[in-house]
Amino acid sequence: MLEGLIATAAFLAPWEISPSAMLLSGGALVVYWRGLRRVPSDARPSLKRRIAFITGVLLVYFVMQTRFDYLSQHMFFVHRLQHLVLHHLGPFLIALSEPLATLASGLPPRIGSGIVRRIWRLPVTRISYRIVQNAFVAPLLFVGLIWFWLTSRVHFNAMLSAPLYWVMNWSMLIDGLLFWVLILDPRTRRQGALLGFGPRIFLVLAAMVPQILIGAYITLAEQDLYDVYAVCGRAWDVEPLQDQRTGGVITWIPAAMMHAIAAVILVGRWARTDKNRPDRVSVSSSTCAGGA
Amino acid sequence: MRRFAKWTAAAMIAVGLLSGCTSEPPWRTHDIAGLVPELSFALTDDRGRSVSAKDYRGRVTLLFFGFTHCPDVCPTTLARLAETLRSIEAGRDDVRVLVVTVDPARDSTAVMHQYVQAFGSQFVGLRGDAAALDALTRRYRVTYTLGKPDAQGNYEVTHSTAVFVFGRDGLARLMFTPKDTTAAIAEDLRRLILASNHPKG
Numbered sequence: 001m002l003e004g005l006i007a008t009a010a011f012l013a014p015w016e017i018s019p020s021a022m023l024l025s026g027g028a029l030v031v032y033w034r035g036l037r038r039v040p041s042d043a044r045p046s047l048k049r050r051i052a053f054i055t056g057v058l059l060v061y062f063v064m065q066t067r068f069d070y071l072s073q074h075m076f077f078v079h080r081l082q083h084l085v086l087h088h089l090g091p092f093l094i095a096l097s098e099p100l101a102t103l104a105s106g107l108p109p110r111i112g113s114g115i116v117r118r119i120w121r122l123p124v125t126r127i128s129y130r131i132v133q134n135a136f137v138a139p140l141l142f143v144g145l146i147w148f149w150l151t152s153r154v155h156f157n158a159m160l161s162a163p164l165y166w167v168m169n170w171s172m173l174i175d176g177l178l179f180w181v182l183i184l185d186p187r188t189r190r191q192g193a194l195l196g197f198g199p200r201i202f203l204v205l206a207a208m209v210p211q212i213l214i215g216a217y218i219t220l221a222e223q224d225l226y227d228v229y230a231v232c233g234r235a236w237d238v239e240p241l242q243d244q245r246t247g248g249v250i251t252w253i254p255a256a257m258m259h260a261i262a263a264v265i266l267v268g269r270w271a272r273t274d275k276n277r278p279d280r281v282s283v284s285s286s287t288c289a290g291g292a
Numbered sequence: 293m294r295r296f297a298k299w300t301a302a303a304m305i306a307v308g309l310l311s312g313c314t315s316e317p318p319w320r321t322h323d324i325a326g327l328v329p330e331l332s333f334a335l336t337d338d339r340g341r342s343v344s345a346k347d348y349r350g351r352v353t354l355l356f357f358g359f360t361h362c363p364d365v366c367p368t369t370l371a372r373l374a375e376t377l378r379s380i381e382a383g384r385d386d387v388r389v390l391v392v393t394v395d396p397a398r399d400s401t402a403v404m405h406q407y408v409q410a411f412g413s414q415f416v417g418l419r420g421d422a423a424a425l426d427a428l429t430r431r432y433r434v435t436y437t438l439g440k441p442d443a444q445g446n447y448e449v450t451h452s453t454a455v456f457v458f459g460r461d462g463l464a465r466l467m468f469t470p471k472d473t474t475a476a477i478a479e480d481l482r483r484l485i486l487a488s489n490h491p492k493g
Contacts, residue, residue: 160467231469234450
């Protein structure tokens with residue numbers, strides 16, 4: 001019993017302490033909690049949304065700041081699971097929970113309406129946000145980052161160098177948040193979303209295809225593409241190709257599924273916004289999408 | 293056309309700066325300069341002396357993690373290094389190969405001494421307690437595992453196959469992996485011995 005507790009505690013302790021990861025996830029939870037208390041009860045996010053946000057943040061924390069991180073450094077398929085959480089699952093849940101309003105009201109006014117709002121209103125911020133969230137740039141960045149960090153040589157160096165490893169994981173997390181916030185925006189184009197539902201459905205499905213190709217390439221490869229794990233030692237004894245195939249499947253199937261799920265959610269929302277507009281005839285839905 | 297040439301030149305300079313600036317030819321083994329921290333440790337050598345990285349400053353230092361019961365990777369790697377060193381005439385005595393045991397329970401100082409002597413005078417066996425060993429493996433982002441002992445008390449050990457190579461200044465320069473040929477290792481080692489010729493002290 002005691003041994004089990006000690007083992008669990010040891011597993012949950014950070015492998016490499018990252019103040020940024022701790023501050024950000026801890027800060028997000030505290031600010032969210034404060035926000036929940038300040039918002040009047042009828043404006044609070046539903047229980048489902050709250051669970052989605054907290055799960056998303058905790059998952060990101062778990063893969064970055066526990067012994068899971070050690071396993072990710074020394075086993076290819078665990079590394080792929082880590083990136084699945086950092087780039088897909090974590091940001092997906094966070095974006096789905098639409099936490100911005102709650103977070104904004106949870107920030108102390110001096111920071112919230114003072115610093116954050118001021119930074120957000122700077123033309124530089126707005127323009128760069130528009131650029132990275134552009135309909136062409138966003139999916140290119142999303143798929144490009146997966147491809148880049150999975151290039152054999154780059155992957156080798158990222159696993160060897162502590163600063164590069166840090167850049168890799170943070171770039172995945174930040175890009176994941178940007179992408180899924182863009183895709184899962186509950187608003188229509190008219191209500192202020194950057195892209196309409198139609199383009200977003202197309203975009204999320206289009207971004208799925210290269211990931212399937214990358215995943216399939218790794219799964220079906222006959223040679224060891226990522227020898228850094230053999231060179232630096234694996235966390236436990238697994239055949240290199242077995243490890244690589246498992247990692248390939250993780251890159252391929254669950255990631256693609258998340259895109260399919262996002263498309264289903266978007267179709268549902270699109271249908272609902274259409275229904276809620278009695279002034280529109282159902283036929284006009286396609287023109288609406290075209291105009292969006 | 294002239295404008296094209298100008299842009300090409302600018303691009304080439306930019307690439308040069310990004311890839312480490314000089315027109316030196318690339319190394320034949322893995323270049324890890326800047327990726328890995330400088331050599332640093334506090335362990336006991338195979339003569340029972342406390343040693344640290346400072347004791348090897350001024351020499352080209354190779355770092356390998358292994359254990360004496362190792363059936364394949366360690367003897368192969370170390371024999372290859374010994375053979376390479378024999379093929380290098382000038383400056384091979386300026387090279388030290390540090391073999392850090394990941395199995396200090398079985399590898400006593402005496403066992404380590406006997407083991408490394410077989411490979412040559414440049415080889416040094418190093419051991420330390422679990423904390424010192426873990427600090428070092430963590431520093432170089434390598435790992436090792438010790439399996440559960442069987443009825444005879446034997447156990448499996450997995451470990452890194454990399455050889456980290458440090459210049460005379462203690463900075464990380466290269467990595468040799470089992471994929472590298474002896475010729476490539478010899479060429480790079482020779483170049484490194486000449487490149488960082490005698491520093492102060």
